[in-house]
Amino acid sequence: MSILSKKIVSNSAWMMLEKIISMFGLIFVMSYVAKYIGPANFGKIALATTIFTFVQTLTWFGNQEILFKRVSKNISSGLKFLYSTQNLRKIIFILLSLPILGWLYFYTDSLTFIFGIATAIATFILVQDIFIVYNNATLQSHINTIVNIMGLSIAFLCRYLIILLELPAKYLAIPIIFVTLIPFLAKKYYFNKSNKTTYFKVNKYSRYYFSAGGALVISTLSVSLYTQATSLMLTYLTSTYELGLYSVAATIGISWSFVNQAIITSVLSKIFKEKDNNTAYLMFAQLNYIIIFISISACIGFIFLGKFIITFLYGSAYLASYPLLIVMAIAGLFSSLGTISSRLILREEGYSYISKKTLLVATCSLPISYTFIHFFGLMGAAYSIATIEFLSATIFNYFYKNSVILKVHLWPFYKFLD
Template structure:
């Protein structure tokens, strides 16, 4: 929770200060660069987070061996996927854009290697992760504020971009050092662990990459069809619209165990309906205040150059609400072991998002990006989920609507 509070503090006071200083163009270049390599990062991790977590939970030594024997493989995949992007922008990048690309490349490289965070979560020492992440976040925010405050060249922002992930990675790697010598008894077993990660991780990669791409498609297509300035304005709206989602996610995380452990399907449905209602109440409250104060907030903290982010902000807040309800539905599907369905659905969502983003951004620009994001989330929440297990998610949504309308029925 402390990490989230510092992130929001940084978003309001530091990120806004930096965004105002560098302007939408440079801010858009930073957002675009990070979006590109975050996708590469997901590919390079090969679904290892889930696999390593499960392996350590069952057999700690085996999990440590899996981490140690696959680190070079993750680095290899990251460099193979990143190399064409770095070379392209080295040749075609204008002004300082290449340095932001290179900084994003380094930052996501350290993130792709940093599966040590999974190790500490799996051995129930997540406080180590929290302390390290908070230290890295504070260091990055202080450097960003310092660079903007003293009006230093914007290209120096590449330093905190790299340190945001490098610093936590190095701290976790040092804390993990006693485990480096844990290796398979026979050298040939190293290949066995690598093949295992490729085989099992492959089933997660498709879904993970689909999610990574579709959540960033609007930014990437805006960069192609519009400009980096549009990306900068839109990324401000996107970041603000998602900044409060940790509240709903915390509630979902704390409520899910009781839903998963419920053996009575009818009671599980009722519990999930109530969770949907709580999500809707929180989300509608946030949307109301965003509409009421969003314009003032953007002008005061970000400057008049970001006025164009207001209407996308409201639409994206709605999208965050739908996405939150979608998370509840996805967890409800997971209760019935619908992991294969969710993986296939994400591919369809990706294709839908690509089509909607291209058509709507070409027609309406930044506003089109926000509308396409909302439309994609609605399709993902409703139509695409209704094909699972004879429409059990449709039943969930119908019961939720009935619950909302219950007071009005009584009055009638």
């Protein structure tokens, strides 16, 4: 049985196209912006983005995957859930954002505050954009891709004109908003035009939003924390020079992961509809094999082309990050396998297990990072992140439901798990 139907392959291809354009566009255009406004002002944009990334995570309250699963299984029920929780997300976002904007106003300069407002507006639009989840779950990612490319293009053109006309840096707040506003309006227009059904808001979904997402929001925040642990430890034990090399290796080493994520997201919409457990487990096993093949191919590519890629993008001064690049690519493999394992647990509504597991991973990441970096220095940073991702994808998942994850990983030896 093949899990890669024509529709799934097409949907994955559209998602990959969007990521490719976004990635290369951001690399070249944002570097242009950084040169124009200087590192200090560019850091203010980065600060606002970092802060509101956490606000976005808390506002969704761990429900993004739950919403995706619900729409995949039952479109009507999923849309009711999406619509009924919109006001709730508005309230959560406002309660979280107002204190942050107040802090930015009183304790930072005017430019940081302006970037903060723009990022807050862009993030607010993003958490109200239910059409991203709907289109991905219904294998209509081409809609997301087309309108996102349109939004990115207009935002990039706006940035270019601001720099060309040498306008003050504060005007760069405009494209920050455009990059989410334009795709949202386009998707909303298309959805309303093609879907005439009216969905009423139901209070019970608001209660479920907190009860179901409560466990996953801890997991989501823990992931954000443990992925940053190595960077913090590297800075503490070595220097910002090593951190710079590590950042380059990490950026390039996992840059190809959008291919894995696109395939995983598309295939999951089919798996979540499957009612028979053994058939679903077989599909998860097949998905693992596909991801392993793609990941090994990427690792081989970096072995032969890694030095050229680093020199082309960052210059010869960063060639010392090449040995880390291969290890980070391996970490990307385990990260993708961990995503599949988490979605299997999510399919069976093991929200509490995911939360506890991720919190444990976050706790273990600190001593692991410290030990590897203390003994191996810069290479230890790469070793530590690969080790953390390996543990998260395998051993920490093997305690769930009679080791079902282990049995799926070793599917040829088990076949039937009931």
